Amino acid sequence: MAKSVMDRGSIKRYSNEAVFDELRKIYGGAYDKYRNDWETAGKLQVKEERPSHLLMELTSHCNMLCKMCYRNYVPERVEGYMKMEIVDKIVCEAKALKVPSIFLGAGSECLLHPEITLILKKFAEVGAMDYWMISNGSLLTHEISEAIIDAQLTVFSVSLDAATPETYEKIRGNGGKYNLETVTRNIMELINLRERKNKMFPRIRLSYVVMDENEHEVERFKKQWDEYVDMFDFQALTDYALYEKIIEDVSIEEDYHCPDPFSRIVINYKGDMHPCVSNFYRPEEPVNIQDMSIKEYWYSSAIEALRVAVKNRAFPKSCTRCVAARLAMENTKKW
Numbered sequence: 059m060a061k062s063v064m065d066r067g068s069i070k071r072y073s074n075e076a077v078f079d080e081l082r083k084i085y086g087g088a089y090d091k092y093r094n095d096w097e098t099a100g101k102l103q104v105k106e107e108r109p110s111h112l113l114m115e116l117t118s119h120c121n122m123l124c125k126m127c128y129r130n131y132v133p134e135r136v137e138g139y140m141k142m143e144i145v146d147k148i149v150c151e152a153k154a155l156k157v158p159s160i161f162l163g164a165g166s167e168c169l170l171h172p173e174i175t176l177i178l179k180k181f182a183e184v185g186a187m188d189y190w191m192i193s194n195g196s197l198l199t200h201e202i203s204e205a206i207i208d209a210q211l212t213v214f215s216v217s218l219d220a221a222t223p224e225t226y227e228k229i230r231g232n233g234g235k236y237n238l239e240t241v242t243r244n245i246m247e248l249i250n251l252r253e254r255k256n257k258m259f260p261r262i263r264l265s266y267v268v269m270d271e272n273e274h275e276v277e278r279f280k281k282q283w284d285e286y287v288d289m290f291d292f293q294a295l296t297d298y299a300l301y302e303k304i305i306e307d308v309s310i311e312e313d314y315h316c317p318d319p320f321s322r323i324v325i326n327y328k329g330d331m332h333p334c335v336s337n338f339y340r341p342e343e344p345v346n347i348q349d350m351s352i353k354e355y356w357y358s359s360a361i362e363a364l365r366v367a368v369k370n371r372a373f374p375k376s377c378t379r380c381v382a383a384r385l386a387m388e389n390t391k392k393w
């Protein structure tokens with residue numbers, strides 16, 4: 059792929075610029091405007107007129123038990139799946155607001171949702187310029203691949219973290235239950251189906267959290283996948299064991315600026331809305347989409363209070379947790 063390399067500190071991205079050129083061709087200047095507005099809102103700490111980005115957890119369940127995952131460290135949660143009436147409400151409101159970026163699959167394994175093919179179709183109705191989904195790829199069937207292509211997902215992202223079956227087994231295998239061969243086959247079948255249907259999208263992103271077990275395989279991984287995929291993200295590991303140790307003593311640096319409350323809303327499987335990912339697992343005063351619309355929430359005093367606090371550097375506990383996770387990350391960067 060003709061690659062550009064972007065080092066954002068905790069993530070090093072290699073991507074095929076043709077993907078973005080294609081989006082610019084489809085959406086014209088609107089695509090660059092949305093990306094630019096998102097960046098600017100974060101930098102200036104001024105909210106956008108509507109969230110640029112909705113990040114959705116479709117279920118709290120996961121079928122894997124990856125060794126580094128934050129799920130190993132969060133308090134036990136009630137497990138469930140997003141109800142279709144909540145999906146419908148989000149889709150209807152996001153469409154009316156012309157939300158430009160939809161992301162499915164935060165914090166769990168979204169392909170476990172029994173209605174995943176219908177959900178893919180419904181979120182396509184939003185008409186977002188960026189429509190992403192992240193998955194571990196183990197449950198990707200022919201039917202789901204069809205639905206992904208038909209929904210014109212922009213990017214389907216699969217987390218692999220390994221170039222060899224042995225390393226995959228150590229990180230994601232869960233005692234031999236899952237293997238790299240199956241996930242690789244699933245990804246290749248999606249790519250082949252996309253070619254057969256003569257479609258440009260979804261482009262494929264692979265993600266790789268770099269840690270002791272897999273850092274020696276980074277170059278091999280790039281070579282293996284280079285001709286097939288459009289984006290690799292190598293991510294710094296957040297060491298949650300370290301996080302637990304430092305959380306009580308974290309102080310936030312002067313130059314820390316959080317973009318989240320100014321540009322996005324996170325919605326969990328119950329329909330609880332949050333102004334950032336930090337509140338995802340330890341919700342403080344959640345507001346449910348059945349009680350308040352996304353637009354009302356965006357302009358509500360609850361989220362505005364957080365924006366003011368972030369701007370005035372009077373950070374609440376939820377921000378300290380987020381910064382602790384970043385600090386636990388900086389100490390583990392391995393490239």
Ligand SMILES: C[S@@+](CC[C@H](N)C(=O)[O-])C[C@H]1O[C@@H](n2cnc3c(N)ncnc32)[C@H](O)[C@@H]1O
Pocket residue numbers: 120126127128163164165166167168192193194216217265267293294295296297298
């Ligand atoms: C929690 S998963 C949810 C989506 C899906 N289940 C998957 O594995 O891609 C989202 C991303 O977080 C990454 N991740 C998990 N634990 C991490 C950690 N401790 N540090 C950095 N990234 C992590 C995963 O590798 C994955 O790319």
Ligand code: SF4
Pocket residue numbers: 120121122123124127128129165166167194217
């Ligand atoms: S598959 Fe994703 S959510 Fe599940 S344990 Fe692994 S990294 Fe965490």
